[in-house]
Each structure stands twice: as C-alpha cells, then as structure tokens.
Amino acid sequence: MHDNEQVSDDERVLRRRVGATETRRANRGWWDHDADDYQAEHGAFLGEVDFRWCPEGLREADVRLLGELAGRRVLEVGCGAAACARWLATQGAHPVAFDLSAGMLRHAARAARASGVPVPLVQADALALPFAGASFDIACTAFGAIPFVDDSAALMAEVHRVLRPGGRWVFSVTHPMRWVFLDDPGEGGLTAVHSYFDRSPYVEQDDRGVASYVEQHRTLGDRIRELVGAGFRLLDLVEPEWPAGHRETWGQWSPLRGRLFPGTAIFVAEKPATA
Template identity: 55%
Template sequence: MQVWPHPPVTAHRRPADEQESRRANGADWDRYADEYQATHGEYLGDVGFLWGPEGLTEADAGILGEVAGRDVLEVGSGAGQCSRWIRSRGGRAFGLDLSHRQLQHSRRIDEVTGVTVPSVRGTATALPFADGSFDVVFSSFGALQFVADIEAAVNETARVLRPGGRFAFSITHPTRWMFPDDPTEEGLTAAQSYWDRTPYVEVDDVTGETAYVEHHRTLGDWVHLLAGAGFRLTTLLEPQWPEGNDRPWGGWSRVRGTLTPGTAIFGADLL
C-alpha cells in the first residue's frame, strides 16, 4: 500500500508476527525517511500538529485537551513535528520511534527551530518508561498500523499513563482496507473484505526479505481493544476532505476524500 520509490517487491496477504513486522517496518522507514520529510515536511510544518492528510490540526480539533504543563508521549513520533508543537505550547512532550533515520531528522529540526523534543528509539509494544509517567499518549499516523501485537501496544500505553490520562491516535480509516491504495477513481471500487484482517506484506523481489507489513483492525476491533485495556472512548472523528486542499498524499486525495473517509481519529480516557 505504498506509492513511494521502493525496491521491487511482491505483495502478499499472509500472517506476519510482531518480530517480522518490526524488523521490516523499521528498515522501511529508515529507507523512506529522507523522501518522506522532503515530500511532506513543509505540509507538516517543523512545529506543527496534523492528524492526517486532510490537514485537520490539533489546534482546531482539541482532541488532546490542554497540554501546557503536562507530560506527553508521542508514539511513532517520526521527526517530532507534533511533539514540537506541544512543546511550543508549554507541554513536556517526548518522542519514540522505531526508525533511527526519522529520529535523525527530528534532531535536525530541533537544531533548526530551537524547540527540542527528547526522543528515544523504541517500539510501541515495549515502551521504555516507568508506570504512570505521562498525562497524554498519542500517535498521529504512527506505530499502531505497523504493530502485530496490538494488544501489547495498547496495554503498554495504559501502563505508562496516569489515572485519567488521555490516549489519542489517528489511523487510516478501517473502511479503506476494502479499496486499492489509489488516489484516482480506480481507488473507489471495493476489492476485498472489510473483515479480512490478514496482514498486507511486501517481500523484496531480490533479497526475499520482508520489506513492509501493515495490519488492519475494524472499528469494532479498536473499540474492543480500548475497552479491554481500561479506556473509555470519548472521541471518534472522521475528517471530511476540506475545500481548497488539492494535495494528494499517497492514496489520499480530493477524488476519494469527498466521498469516503480516509482517516479515523480516536480519543479515549484511562479509567
């Protein structure tokens, strides 16, 4: 489901465990980080918080609530743009990402902006932080879609949150799993079952190594996961494609976005 330049790969639908997913996706983001930042960096903003390709900002959405004076963890932080926005508003934001190259870009932007996001390399399934360390944990199109052991990731989030803490994340809208990842009219015809949770796997044609893995959960799966980890779901946003945004982003585009949601944003509180 990728459109950026990539080694020749063959797509498969087959099981992929956490170890295989982590190994493939960490290397994939290391390869892709430079192009991603060059292509999308200006749109994201060095100190900016977007929830998805539609351009919905946290300043407008307010999903995290007040961040000033709060301890905040971004899981799948990439180059730290969202965390840097939080720090610019008085929050104590920290980043975590699987990709070493993405974290190098975060350090670069720290130096350019003077807004530093302390960041670590790690995985969503084993957060290297003590219990009850944060008031807010969030992920803006980070980590979660690339994790096989999603129950472990959600439980880890609950562990590092303080009672009453906020968990928010954006993902590709689950209904998009039915459609080809194509921003044109060709991407508007359902091609597979919404309920088929078999992972999407790309294998390098030359090396035979797994190059990319993405995991699908339905809306109901996410509600079940959050409730099972002790969260109360309070927010589910499905941003409409805004007027004036003609910028395609992979499979996201005005052609598709005016007809069907491309992004789902969840907000939940830890009971």
C-alpha cells in the same frame, strides 16, 4: 496504507501472516531507508513545528482533542520527525517523542536544531515502552506505530500502563474502510476489491520472500475492543471530512475520494481516573 495493490504476479506485494520479529525488522528497516524520501515528500505539509492529525490537514490547534496541554507530560508514540512533539512544547507541554526508526529520529533531531524547539527523543519499541507506569498525562500519535506492530492490542496496554489515571490517549490511523479499496487516489480507488473483514497484513517483500514493509488492518470494532480491553474508555471517534479548497494529494488521499468516504479515523480515549 502503502501502495495497497492487488497481489502481484511475482508475489512481492501480497496479504499474508507475518510474525512479530519479521514485522519489527521489516518496518524498522523500511522507515530507516525511506526517511529521507518521506520527509522530502511530506515534510513541507507536516511542518517543523505543527500538529496535523491526518492528510485531511486537521490541526490540533483547531480541534483540541488532547485537552489542556500546559504543564502536562505528553508521550508522542511513533513520532517520525516529531513535528507534533515540538508543537506541543510551544503550548507549554513537556513532551517526550519516541520512534523505532533511527532514520526518522535523525530528521527529528535535525528539525529540532533548525526550529530551535528541542524535545527529548527516544528510540524505542511501542510494544515495550522504556517508561515507568503512570508517568504521562497524555499520549498521542498521528499515524505512528499502531499499524506497524503485529499486536496493536499489546500496544494499547502499554500506553495504558504509562498513563496516569485520568490520562488521555488520542491516535489517528487510516480509516479501516479504506482497506476495502486499492491505494489509488483516482477513479481506480473507488471500487471495492478487498474484504473489510480480512485482517491479513499488507506485505511488501523481496525476491527471497522476506518482508520489507508490513502494515496491519483492524476493523473499527477491533480498535474499540482493543481500547476497552486495555482499560480505556472511548470518548469520541472523529472522521475528518475533506476540507473545501484542499487540493493536495497524499498517496491514496485525494479530494476525489475525500468527498465520498473517510480516509482517517481519530480515536479519543481516556484512562479512567478511578478503577
């Protein structure tokens, strides 16, 4: 989540319903504007050619949630600067990375030149993927796209459409439990202040009431129902523990909170090989 504070007096930070168009416009604008600052703050942790699933630091190289990669066509959903896709390419996969934000794709292109690991980059909306059906073996995202669309069930259906039978879909998101608390990495982030069952989006808006950032909350049950409703079979739900010796704070992720309750949920699902 992004600075998930209580509703402010001037109502620039609040929970309210937001339509699809306003959500898309807000988040595309936010990530275009914030791309430079985001990479300056988090780029070193994410790396140019690496696949980290979460602020806890869990690496795909260690956990192998995606399965066999060599020769596989892989779609990175909401790729940001596409460090994950570049790592996938070094493992013999054939990745394609897409994002809604031109600002983030600019960093992806820059990092490809710097690292010498180019991957195809596409600017696209996760709710209307510009790819043929059954054209990928694997789809994945580390905190991309899913919280930033108004209809994540439709996103699941789109991913299901572009995956081949037997294909795997793995994604990480903020653990839904975290929505109960404020985005405070310290003691203030240990007290429950919001209802877990309130699906109202977290919204930042300007003084005209126009959203500039929108993030959606779904419960664990919601996510499972989205996957099953799209036709997937859930294989695993990974809740990474905070690793010993990891001192870095990332927004609301911190050693203090990480020792007490999960900050990330990673869903591992597959499209059945047969109907």
